[in-house]
Amino acid sequence: MSDAIEKGNVPFSREVTIFASTLAIYIYIVFFLPSGFATLTESLKDVFEQPEAWRIDTSTDVVALILHIFANAGSLLIPFFVLLMTFGVASAVLQNLPSMVLDRIQPKFNRISPVSGFTRIYGVQGLVEFAKSLFKIVIVSLIIVLVLWNDYFESLDAMFSDPETILARMSTDMNQIMIVLLISTAIVAVADFFWTRHHWYSELRMTKQEVKEELKQSQGDPIVKARLRSIARDRARKRMISSVPRATLVIANPTHYAIALRYVREEGDAPVVVAKGQDLVALKIRALAEENGIPVFEDPPLARSMFAQVSVDSVIPPVFYKAVAELIHRIYATHPRRMT
Known part of the structure; x- marks a missing residue:
């Protein structure tokens, strides 16, 4: 996700921008259009009702008249464009913070590839875009027709009435149409916002x-x-096996476990585990012990317990002192020289 954001691939819903633009248009119609249109009407009324006040004998007069009309029209249109720009930029910034990504503007041949274009049109994203367009065209049109159906004949009669009445009537109808568009685009924007993020993920x-x-x-x-772990285990195993000839005794569970202990009074107060192994390693330890004349004692419970609780190159816990001491005593009684 971080790589995609750095490359400019971020979820972006165009329908949210459309909703923001629709909201800006509605705000303009409600708050700015009536006063601005009234100002423009008064200005044009002065031009058409008192044409003698506006001389057009020279090009300077014509330019002055055009500037006057455009100035009044600008006061009507500038708020419209400012609102559109503000809401459009805000909708984009609120979805994703702006960032400079040069990769997005680099030419890419897949953008003009017929295969890629076919995939975009008839893929999942293309079907979703088609569904949104269909909803906006059919459903919104149907709702607008239903909303304005009751005012159909009144709208026809208003065409033959006073112009000021026509403008007021058009303003009312426009407000109704914009409310329907605003609600419809809001529904599409919310759905598209979540769909865009789901599709992006x-x-x-x-x-x-x-x-x-x-x-x-x-x-x-x-x-x-x-x-590397395998090599490390092999080296540790070889180092451990090489220490077996230094052992004093080996405690084994006939074939599954083997614990090699070394005990010399001058080296420490308790026996030290110099090697331990399971299955093939245990057989190797027993074989080396037999080759070097090291006594091997078969005590399955003791072998299993020591294998689970004692690590290599560590002193045995006190819980095993008595059992191991008995074995060492047997060795001392039969082979006193092995204890030195």
């Missing part, structure tokens, strides 16, 4: 290969790390 969903690549970038290659 779906498009960014990573494949298995992308997940693997991300793990490689953040934590390193799992294959290399597994290989």
Whole structure:
């Protein structure tokens, strides 16, 4: 997601911008159009009712008349464009903060590719855009017709009445139409806002290969790390096996577990585990012990307990003192020289 945002690929709903523009038009019609239109009407009335006051003998007179008309028209249109720009920019900024991304303006051949164009038109995004357009054209038109149906004949009669009455009537109808458009675009904008983000998250969903690549970038290659761990285990195992000939005794569970202990009074007060292993490693420890004349005692409960609780190169816990002391006493009684 961070990479996509840095490249300018952010969720953006055009319907929210359309709703903001519709809201700006409605605000303009309600708050600015009546007063601005009245001002423009008075200005044009002066021009047409008193044409003798406006001389057009020279080009300067013509320019002055045109500037006068455009100045009054500008006072009517400037608020309209300011509102459109303000609401349009605000709708874009509120969705995503602006950022400079040069990659978005670089030419890309897939934008003119017929295949890519076909996918955009007939893909999921194209169908969604078609559904939104269909809703705005059909549903909104139907609602407007239903809203104005009761005023149809009154609108026809207003065409033959006083111009000021026509303008007032048109203003009322326009307000009704804008309210319908505002509600309709609001519904579409809310739906499109959530759909755009859902579609954006779906498009960014990573494949298995992308997940693997991300793990490689953040934590390193799992294959290399597994290989390094395997090498480290092999080295530790070889170092441990090389310490077996220094052991005083081996406690074994016939074939599954083997614990090699070293006890010399001058080196410490308690036996130290110099090697331990399971299955094939346990058989290797037993074989080395037999080759070096090291006594092997078969005590399955003791072997399993010590294998689970004691680590290599550590002193055995006090809970095993009594059991191990009995074995050491047997060795001392039969082979006193092995204790030195």
